[in-house]
Amino acid sequence: MATMTRRNVLAAAGVTTVAGTTALLGDDKVTKQRYLFQNIPPRELIRQRHLPNVELVTMDGQKVHFYDDLVKDKRVVIQFMYTRCKDVCPMVTHHLVEVQRILHDRVGHDIFFYSISLSPEEDRPEDLKRFAEEHGAGPGWLFLTGEPNDILLLRKSLGFTYDDPVEDADRNNHSGMLRIGDEPLMRWATCQGGANPKWIASVIQNEADAPFKGAVNGIRQADPAVHKD
Amino acid sequence: MANRLDVQRALANRLELVKAGLTRRDLIKMGLMTSAGVLIPKGGLTHAQTTSFGCFRGCDLGCSPQPAQVFVDPLPIPPQLPARTLSDPGLAPAPSICPNNAINPATGLPFEGRGQFNGALVPGSDCFQFFNQYPPQRYFVQRMRANTNFRITSDTKIPAQTIWGFNQGGSAASDVAVFPGPTIVTRYQQPWVVRRFNELPTQDQNGGFGVPEMSTHLHNFHSAPESDGGPCRWFFRGQYFDYYHAAQQAGFAFDFQPNGDVRESLSTLWYHDHRIEHTAENTYKGLVGFQFMFNQFDTGDEGTGFHLPSYPQFDIPLMLNDKLLDSTTGLICFDTFNFKGLIGDVQLVNGVIQPFLSVNKRRYRFRVLNAGPSRFYELFLTDPLSPGTVIPFWVIANDGNLLPTPLQVTSFRVGVAERYDIIIDFNQVKTLIGAHTTVRLENRLEQTDGQGPTCNIFPGGQGIYCLEFRIGSAVADGSVNPATHPQFYQLPSVITPRVTRNFVFDRSNGQWVINDRFAACTEMRFTVEQNTAENWNIINPRSDWQHPIHIHDEEHRILSRSNNGGHHSSLSGAVSSFSRGDCPFDGGGAGISTQFPGVPNVEVSRKDVTRLQQDETNLLFFRFRDFAGDYPMHCHNVVHEDHAMMLAFEVQPGVIDDNPNP
The missing domain is CATH 2.60.40.420 (Cupredoxins -  blue copper proteins)
Structure with missing residues (x-):
């Protein structure tokens, strides 16, 4: 998987077409560059840069691909955790259980929850399953693990990263924020996992529903997202 | 082909790329490195910037395509919005x-x-x-x-x-x-x-x-x-x-x-x-x-009132934005997955990359706004042919509020959403630059990521030029000469606060917190009694982030700026090189107040945004008059703002809430 990951990165790099040199002339920086710009749809650019199609394993042992199976055409709430986490993860998980209760049957229908392990070396699917059951996570909420390098790429691609290696190495620093996305609509937001669950639920609902409210000159937003029964 | 700074930057880039698990061969394939091992410097305004991860994502600092020439486009002046009648x-x-x-x-x-x-x-x-x-x-x-x-x-x-x-x-x-x-x-x-x-x-x-x-x-x-x-x-x-x-x-x-x-x-x-x-x-x-x-008093007509330069001819707005352009598409890109804050490598003024403005030899009022998203600027006037020349000008207003009297400066620091009204006397500037005919507005404050500036101020000519002034002929000038110390509004008096509250702006598990609590529209954190005064301490315990804090409703005054020693708040307690240390603004030549400890004289003013610098406690004075209802306080690094570095409070008549740490 590590090789695949690297190849994915290079594939993304392949679309970068800057060629040229920079010369410093006196005080003016005159740049002579030729740009071969490409007309790549923004949704595709977001996919290439932020939504790697790494292979993950669900708490039921099922293999899935992050982009193709979990995010593409879906509204999602993504969060990082690990089962041995003492403080922040149980609190955020507890909040999300309450959020799931408020959102009721939308979770698993048109909104999907994903909790991704930051300790893939030690979190086996059965550990995640136990964690989910102990916390009362309901259907439509997947707990996921995978190859450490893939999860590292996924975490960084989703922006959960610190420049300071000490802070970056602290898994708790990546366990507080929720990433909320509507992939087909290119709409990405965040919410604090520590916030009041009612507020978290209202943010998720607004992110999901606001695009479809209102119309200009009769033009409304169509809903391209997948709804499951 | 690469100068010293380029090489340093290349080294930093390379370390980043190594960290990212990419090999030398990968980099050569990506066109980011030559076989000699030097990363290819990306064009344009790169002095103040380092590139993280190279350009493989296409929307990164140092990767933006740059125009072939700068200072060739005239500064656009936004149109004035026409008033309408009710019959419209x-x-x-x-x-x-x-x-x-x-x-x-x-x-x-x-x-x-x-x-x-x-x-x-x-x-x-x-x-x-x-x-x-x-x-x-x-x-x-x-x-x-x-x-x-x-x-x-x-x-x-x-x-x-x-x-x-x-x-x-x-x-x-x-x-x-x-x-x-x-x-x-x-x-x-x-x-x-x-x-x-x-x-x-x-x-x-x-x-x-x-x-x-x-x-x-x-x-x-x-x-x-x-x-x-x-x-x-x-x-x-x-x-x-x-x-x-x-x-x-x-x-x-x-x-x-x-x-x-x-x-x-x-x-x-x-x-x-x-x-x-x-x-x-x-x-x-x-x-x-x-x-x-x-x-x-501030009439827009230099023949009346305070005699400030006439709008619109000599009273000109300057909106600063730094942007990233996607090296793949050439289009403005915005990384919605970024938590830190976004720094751009394309400098816009009034929506155009590095424009020029033809001016006459007389006084102008410029209303300088940092419209974000995350960069702090320290702005100087630079003669590009003699960058060491010190060129003074005048600050007349902070956050749009006229100071009691103009202050002469050589620079000012402006965080996101802050405004400085300045007067430049191009007649005076021309005498300083001799036969030369242009000066440029230059940002000399180094900032390499969205967390905040480093402490480095570049020497003249090595920062980022924002705008070029081309000085033409002399024309009549009926505006007041700031050197004559005209008096504008005196500052309203600071009265005894009803209560003093403390607000610690920190980070917890990747989340912004104020007093260890989280944001929500639906939660009013405290209630201010209407028509009273309060003092607020806004506190930054960290040495690695800086935040421009904005409070809605009425304005505030900065009573003191003090260093609280700070800490680097990684949970391990480690102090690392990522701490930026303290780099307070030194006053830009106008000095620090003797009355208000640590406050630069240009900030002895009414304010609506206060830069909360590293390791700092700022004491603010407020009044909350006239209106009732809910208002926010938030960081105006808009990326931090969107990640809920915010709280809501209420102003209500007759409600007593003395909570000092709401």
């Missing part, structure tokens, strides 16, 4: 004290978005305070639209951009949105209404960032919550929203009835989208503009 079709039905919440069959929503809170209608809410006492006299309309053919440079190799912005109010398609938006010019004691229509495209037409729900904040005005454009009062496509402003100075309903305290007059304001969770991308998209307030 855009104003039918006429603005009313309570929202027009009748359902529009075309949208299925109320015609007017006012009365909605966090996306839901709250029946009977948000009627205008003071509407009958101060009925509107002036009317404006704006329509928020996409403009798919907006140029940020005349270099046609850089493609036209799609922006979202404000138009001049017409319904015709030819009335396109512009960036910056039209300048709104209003006067005190002339209450006004701006009706804003949300005519933005659907969400899937956002080009990768931006959401089409809007709340337009009039930044710095003393406004009631229903017209303030706060983060929770956003409205939908197809709706309009009436923003009514009583146009009286603070105190008008309390100790300075009926028109307020003239010393509380504001002058340079701006309006911008404030949609909670999405302000950064929406303002990046172009939903920003200036508003100027005039009164009987």
